[in-house]
Amino acid sequence: MAEVTIVGGGLAGCEAAWQLAQRGLSVTLIEMKPAQISPAHSTPLLAELVCSNSLRSDDATTPAGLLKAELRQLDSLIIACADATRVPAGDALAVDRHAFSRLVTTRIALLPQIRLVRCALDRIPEGPVILAGGPLVGAGLAREIRRLAGDRLYFYDAIAPIVDAATIDWSYAFRASRYGKRHASDARASDARWGKAPRASPEEGGREGPPGMEGDYVNCPLSEVEYRAFVDEVRRGRKVAPKTFEEPRYFEGCLPIEVMADRGDDVLAFGPMKPVGLDDPRPGAAHPYAVVQLRAENRYGTSYNMVGFQTRLAYPEQKRIFSLIPALRHAEFVRYGSIHRNSYLHSPSLLDEELRLRTQPRVRFAGQITGVEGYIESTAIGLLCARFVADRLAGKTPSPPPPTTAIGGLYHHLVRARQPGEPFSPMNVNFGLLPPLLERAKKRDRRTLHAERAKMALASWLQ
Ligand SMILES: Cc1cc2nc3c(=O)[nH]c(=O)nc-3n(C[C@H](O)[C@H](O)[C@H](O)COP(=O)(O)OP(=O)(O)OC[C@H]3O[C@@H](n4cnc5c(N)ncnc54)[C@H](O)[C@@H]3O)c2cc1C
Structure with missing residues (x-):
């Protein structure tokens, strides 16, 4: 079995580990908690939700709902655990946060293909690796990434509306x-x-x-x-x-x-x-x-x-x-608009279409550090990154998700060619990331049309 190392047992890292294990690959998942803990985390559990317990709307005609519907179809561990631990929250998918993280931790621990190692890594390990250290990545690893990314690793978001x-x-x-x-x-x-x-x-x-x-x-x-x-x-x-x-x-x-x-x-x-x-x-x-x-x-x-x-x-x-x-x-x-602490890369100039560092293709990035923002968005990029790794290790050329899907819209935001100095800022999932509809329609109908188009595109991509 080929071995892949994932650094960071957050939402993206756990999702990636699960996806790789489902494809028969052997994974070492490295998580720094509890020895070292970021200022936003507070438990030793994997996949911790650091703030809200909501994964936002579950209505598939909203961008967040559509992304979750797609993740369900793609057999996401994170969404399955969220569904299993949901609490009443109207149209939103909100969870009992401890039950959710405990369930993810248990399901990861029970998989024989995944070896969980608890330590703070400050070197990039050998072999194929996915770095998913999140918005508050440990200082040692951040220094290493900075050595590779130079001034294209940012530590603050200053986002305009x-x-x-x-x-x-x-x-x-x-x-x-x-x-x-x-x-x-x-x-x-x-x-x-x-x-x-x-x-x-x-x-x-x-x-x-x-x-x-x-x-x-x-x-x-x-x-x-x-x-x-x-x-x-x-x-x-x-x-x-x-x-x-x-x-x-x-x-x-x-x-x-x-x-x-x-x-x-x-x-x-x-x-x-x-x-x-x-x-x-x-x-x-x-x-x-x-x-x-x-x-x-x-x-x-x-x-x-x-x-x-x-x-x-x-x-x-x-x-x-x-x-x-x-x-x-x-x-x-x-x-x-917002301003907050957030480590992220200028992905369009640093990463290739498989989320690999252009200068060191064995190193991939996943989760919020790639320039998406939010629990489900980070999960989605963890999932995609794992699919790309698995395809490559199986000798196949990965196919990117269609831009008309929510997951594809996010992905294309990260990899759309930009010059190093061109503005790039982290993004939540939204319909503005998708190509416009060719037909004219009222706002309410536009959402339904987006959802229908995405569903068809995802189905043909999966085929
Ligand atoms: C203060 C704050 C509030 C937020 N509020 C919300 C919100 O309400 N809703 C929302 O959708 N999103 C929110 N976010 C964003 C959300 O936390 C992220 O989108 C999501 O957690 C990112 O997933 P990830 O897997 O990329 O990183 P994380 O979930 O942060 O996981 C990264 C993991 O890597 C580990 N790690 C880091 N460095 C190392 C290392 N060197 N060695 C080993 N392990 C390491 C960390 O301990 C952590 O477990 C918030 C973020 C912050 C900082």
Whole structure:
């Protein structure tokens, strides 16, 4: 039997170990607890849920519900244990956290193919290895990973919110690049020149905004009165307090918007909201006092991130305060902004399509450290990584999951080609990661259509 070593007995590591064992492979699973314990963990059990006991919605027409439905079909250990220990929580799959982790620990311990070793590893072991040390990976191993990944291993998330493009009010927005640079018409040619994945053409379902406006950014202008009211609310808004183990030491180039707002009335207007080089082309429009810029988050242009808008504002406050920006008054958020401690890689430039380190292909990564976020997302990447390893060891070429599935959307977010310096931020599962539907439909129906399309794609992939 070929032997694979997995470092980290969290959600991704346990899922990967289980998947490999089911395929007859021998696994050494290394977990540092209880000898060494991260500031968020508190028990010696495997697959510990460090915060909420909810794995989110179980309705298959929501992104989280769809991902869980797919994981069930893929014989996930984590979801099976969650189903077996669920507690009443409406549409959500919530679990008795101790019963859940105990069950995962027992099922792993009972498998003869898995050898569980309790020690903190600070060297990368020999042979095929999956590193699944999670968002708070032990310091020794983090140093080793940093030696391989350089400054492309990050220790903090500073995430800007993402807006559903269909909910932008285009009568208050205009498309343009600063000083008119790099118009959309030549952007595709430029992408090709730099070896980037090409953005989708309208025929492939890509969205380009209203005709007559071109440019890489969607700009949301504010008058001086609107800007001042916005800054006041950002200052006043409720913020999420850092955890005791999170020292909020911010980089000057990546400050939260509330820190900038506190530093002075016009700091945001000279920072991420600066309007220079952005003329509003709409007839009769005055030059904006400030501008929120939105940049496409995917090649289809179905979701946009708010550039430079990392924030610790509480989620309901983000919804309330960002709706003061006229173009975002009805906006729906695919993801809210946040700042927290989180070790993750710039996976698109470091990992190949099998989640292998390009410079050392025997080393793979799984779980949150790859740049997904959340219990089920980390589980999904653990599962995929194990399938890739098992296929390779069986002499087969792994086939990636289709991008129209929830698991495929997450996976493609990690491996879509990007240059080393290009922005990449961790992601929860959401429909913005999937190619847009080709048919027009109401929001409620869109969710059902996404779920149906994903189900068919998963079935043909599994065949
Ligand atoms: C404070 C906090 C709150 C969170 N709240 C939520 C939430 O409410 N909902 C949600 O969906 N997600 C939440 N997350 C994210 C969630 O914890 C992760 O998505 C998920 O646990 C990641 O799974 P993983 O297997 O990649 O890592 P983990 O589950 O963290 O597992 C990693 C394992 O590796 C072990 N390990 C680390 N380094 C070494 C080493 N050198 N040698 C041996 N073992 C090692 C660790 O002890 C741990 O058991 C939260 C994260 C944090 C930090």
